[in-house]
Amino acid sequence: MSTDREFPDDDRARTDTGLPVVPTARAVDAGRQMADDLSLQADPVRVVTAGVGLARLTVGATARLGRWGLGASMRIGNRVIKAAVAGETATSLLDDATEALREQARDLLGIVDDAGRVVGLQMPREQHRALPDRSADDLQAKGAALLEASADVTYDEPYHPAYARILDQMAPDEARILRLMELEGPQAIVDVRTSSPIPGASELIESDLNMVGAEAGCRYLDRVPAYLNNLQRLGLIAHSSDQVEDHSRYQVLEAQPDVLAALRSHSRTKTIRKSLRVTPFGTDFARTCLLGRGGTIDDPVSG
Secondary structure (H helix, E strand, O other), X not given: OOOOOOOOOOOOOEOOOOOEOOOHHHHHHHHHHHHHHHHHHOOHXXXXXXXXXXXXXXXXXXXXXXXXXXXXXXXXXXXXXXXXXXXXXXXXXXXXXXXHHHHHHHHHHOOEOOOOOEOOOOOOHHHOOOOOOOOHHHHHHHHHHHHHHHHOOOOOOOOOOOHHHHHHOOOHHHHHHHHHHHHHOOEEEEEEEEOXXXXXXXXEEEEEEEOHHHHHOOOOHHHHHXXXXXHHHOOOEEEEOOOOOOOHHHHHHXXXXXXXXXXXXXXXXXXXXXXXXXXXXXHHHHHHHOOOOOOOOOOOOOO
């Protein structure tokens, strides 16, 4: 829904979007002037050529640049409107719009070469991830230093050098989950699938349903699937097709509302029993970073 608003004659008047507003009468006059320019002043061949080039640049930029392309188009359109109001010729308008688009692409994204050709999408330099400036010789020297340290009987490495970075990439709830699994052992998880007499015709309904978040006392239970994915990404836990020793834990899990809902969503369903286990790397990490020196903690896991 639009509302009528009065704008001052000043060309700097702007809408809520930040774009300049051109009064209607002046816009009509500008359009008429462009038509006159096309018929009387502009070279038809040059106008058509410039128009085709501008169309190519506009379509290519829009397809490649997404949001930036929209913003650039608005800025370029802004410049064209101002030029039309100022009485510039149609050819000048096309040249100005083409050059503006080239400048935007070259300066902000670096995708246009000196001849004005689109050469491919690149990330802005300031958005590139800062990579270490290391040559192959530097990497080989670092590798040699590691081998030398490994052969040095006096070298002492109290913990794995990756542990500090891993802690920076973990959520507090993830620490509680890993601590629970290290202290209590593998955790029961189930998949719910359709049951079919035809081999390979079973379909997955829900995967990796578990009670790990509730058992660990997580604050954000809806994030538990993401927590488990991250812990696995970090190499701290792993899925296993082996079942936990106490099968009664599966019976308790299969009585939970989310599992029952998945089982009742189809006429014939079944559960696939699996487990989550701490990796050897995860065990060492948990004992180093999350547990006391004796491998235990003073506060309860569910606290």
